[in-house]
Amino acid sequence: MSPDLIDLFYLLAAILFIIGLKGLTKPRTAVKGNLLGSLAMLIAVVATMLHQDVLSVGGLLIAMAVGSVVGVVLALKIEMTAMPQLVALFNGLGGGASVLVAGAYLAGKEFSGKVASGNSFADVLTATAASGLIGAITLSGSLVAFGKLQELKFIKDISFPGQKLLNLVLALASIGFGYLVATQPQHAELWFWLMTITSTALGILLVISIGGADMPVVIALLNSYSGLAASATGFVLNNNLLIIAGSLVGASGLILTRIMCDAMNRSLWAVLFGTMQGGGKALSADEVYTNVKSTSADEVAMMLEVAQTVLIVPGYGMAVAQAQHAVRDLTNQLLGKDINVLFGIHPVAGRMPGHMNVLLAEADIDYDRLKEMDEVNSMMDQIDVAIILGANDVVNPLARTDPDSPIAGMPIIDADKARTVIVIKRSLSPGFAGIANPLFSADNALMLFADGKQAIVDINKALQEG
Amino acid sequence: MSPDLIDLFYLLAAILFIIGLKGLTKPRTAVKGNLLGSLAMLIAVVATMLHQDVLSVGGLLIAMAVGSVVGVVLALKIEMTAMPQLVALFNGLGGGASVLVAGAYLAGKEFSGKVASGNSFADVLTATAASGLIGAITLSGSLVAFGKLQELKFIKDISFPGQKLLNLVLALASIGFGYLVATQPQHAELWFWLMTITSTALGILLVISIGGADMPVVIALLNSYSGLAASATGFVLNNNLLIIAGSLVGASGLILTRIMCDAMNRSLWAVLFGTMQGGGKALSADEVYTNVKSTSADEVAMMLEVAQTVLIVPGYGMAVAQAQHAVRDLTNQLLGKDINVLFGIHPVAGRMPGHMNVLLAEADIDYDRLKEMDEVNSMMDQIDVAIILGANDVVNPLARTDPDSPIAGMPIIDADKARTVIVIKRSLSPGFAGIANPLFSADNALMLFADGKQAIVDINKALQEG
């Protein structure tokens, strides 16, 4: 295919990426937007395969088939609850690919020809360095994020004295090596891989000390990075499709990061440089849980019978217990008894934004019953019974009261202001942020210790019999 | 200045244009947006003056000074009511400049060098033809729009049999000449100017048959064209600032056109190809005005005294009479008597969108009293007295009832549904669309024949005395 034709196909792909991304921002067009994006990718790949410089089509097809099969299997087999870490993993791979492409460029013939010619081409080398640096941070950072979300044992919230200093040193070293890549073409490869090492370490250290609750923000940010890395690769290869698609993702990731920070009422700075560790140790569980009262499914059923409005606040535990279908049955039964049922959806309940919406939609629960945090909080005085189903951090009043708490400032669902609060969880163990929750020993709160699904099924049965 | 530096300044200018245009879309940032735009232009011009190919800086400065002075004088001296035609005029000049630049390129040395080299460069020539074609249509079309808005005598709504056919022939001829420009570089100049002639004629004929009420839409569309012409010029000169700024304007003009069409409930197609002339002749004035009752300022004052809510619907006549300050005084007096005063602002009242807002803001009338059409219509049953001040088409019920009327389908302010309607205008002569208005002979309507300002002053005096 003639280069001009290929470029026209690239332009077409770029347009489709833009339209696809735009589609992804509206519920009604999201599926189509995603399909358009993949169509664009297909066009781009096919056009590239027809490029005159691409010789070994067979080998490439095999490599792509391997990658695709692994990708599809992971994407289809993974449980819903594990999706965030899967996105983190894929994201890291994208960053890794950028590093490798930049490395391959430095190892390739075009580059050695250029070096031999003795011309300066610092611009391309700068882009190469940028591609490697950003890509390596994306790769290692994403893998750490993956590990944290997967709750791998060997990855802990590590922080040690002098960590910030070390980060700074690593950052400066990476930039320094990058500078050497750009200015010493003869040794560019050496400097490049040294730079990759330091920036990989930097990525690890940056993310490892970030509190788990902030992971979604970190992933969005790393996503933005992987876009920028792709864009830098585009400058290396002089390919405007890479530049466009990469910067699209870079920009949208950055905006998304800001939107998510706003939703958690935290500054990006605070997320990245951990006010999460700030302050003295929060209250210990023993201090907090002095006044815990537990209850049974039958008792809860009796309370529900006489309620007018019931609020269900689902959290990560509902996802773990896969309780959404049982919740649908309970909802229908309560509605049959003329009891109004609402759902209070916190923006970061669960492990990814929109997690609860996805699960409740899966169980066919009427979308109109799902209320956003603000709306629910403004009508909390009309709630007779609030059922906290596997949620913890998102209803923790410490966010309002304790400025030293890791979740300080995060807006929460004020379930503690309902008349009666039923908390369904298996134990008194903490949620994602790892802190005790005073709501559990509040005067109007009763604990129902059980698996989320079982508890709801039991309540449902009690209601039917009662 | 080195070419690279110039290009960086161009990029900076492009960024500022984008930010400026974005600013123009929000009331709070609009002034700053406009200033950013002019700053960008300044940067672009200064950078260009420093280009190595620019030799006669002195002459250029003089030419720019001449243009600027004329532009500033026109911009500052023109009355508010004449602004739309001024915009049309400026727009035409921009289109004209595109034609001239393309012509100058064909007459220049770079071009003759290229022709002599015998290489094909159909791409640049296509852009040259596009720049000339679009520019010429913009120029002539805008000048006709100017003439119509200025109500120049010699420009009428001309339409004759076979007009559409002639338009088609002219369009095909223009495209044909454009094709010759691109394919016969040796005679490109000849074909270019022939093309300019046919497309100038096309521009005139296209716009001259469009109803005056649709002029704002036409100007927005021509504005979009002038952007596209500038963009095409950018392809000719290989200048990406022209391309960016031009296509920004081209796209935003097109969107604005659509938004305005939506506001008038007309399709762009209908605007351009005149369903405006459609249908049999509408009712004549004699048929409509059988039952006109007139009133006096004193009588109006008495009705106002006993009203609870008064609605003022201003139109083009308020602008002509410069009655806005008198209206402010009346408003204050009525408010002093505990009578509520609201303003019903039709989106196309006056001669430009936002015309009424500008005038009322000038007179310091509280912005909260200005209601949009939909809001006013939904509360029309609470209006005791509606004062139609120099408005006509925007309250003409024919838009609702007569599908053959030139304003059919345009949403109007349903002032006829108020308890009493006072119409202040100088005579029974029609408004912009040139049709009679049945509201004037409605049972609940009274005419106050007077100049808009005088009438309001008189009512005010009567109120004070009464």
Place this chain on the structure above:
Amino acid sequence: MMQLLNLAFQTEATTLENGVAQATELASEAIQQSGGASHLILLLTVFVLAVFVGVEIIAKIPPTLHTPLMSGSNAISGITLVGAILAAGGDNGTWASILGFSAVVFASMNVVGGFVVTNRMLAMFKTRK
């Protein structure tokens, strides 16, 4: 890649007269052969992206601002002034200069008048804050 070299060496044969044009031709072909997009397609890409930016930016604008936006963007479209300066400023003979200078006058009226009139319109809104 060999093609590229051949192209480069061909310039030797060209006369001075049309060498300039040929070199430019050669130039874009050279970049293109080396894997990058041709100049024209890059310009096209810039065009398409700018159109997207324009569309996205204007999507929601209140009616009140239609006229100022129209006149402000009209002033921006006077960017042809840059082209006019290049056309008038070069050493291109009388006819081209006449065209170029007229273009400069026209375009600067459009630009300066457009920004001033927009500013004047917007000033009317300022009382509103």
Place this chain on the structure above:
Amino acid sequence: MMQLLNLAFQTEATTLENGVAQATELASEAIQQSGGASHLILLLTVFVLAVFVGVEIIAKIPPTLHTPLMSGSNAISGITLVGAILAAGGDNGTWASILGFSAVVFASMNVVGGFVVTNRMLAMFKTRK
């Protein structure tokens, strides 16, 4: 303009080895001298415009779609696949090919997995219509 010619003729002197690179250099300089923007700056322009498009598009997105958007745009960032194919497909020696092929595997996992997982997430919303 003379500079440009000189540059063109200089290529005669270069050896075959480094002629390719030099011709490309020459190429971009030639375009630049003839009044157009340099290739690098055009790429930069494309970058800036695409950033604006990205920012404008994402500005208002409901929380529910944060995760699908994240994963969908993550798949798009796998566009590095194109670069990986170019790096792996050329005749560049063993080391470069190893790097290239690993990049192809990584990037296609990112791309294909990303789109599929996004589609799976979005399918959850479909009942809502």
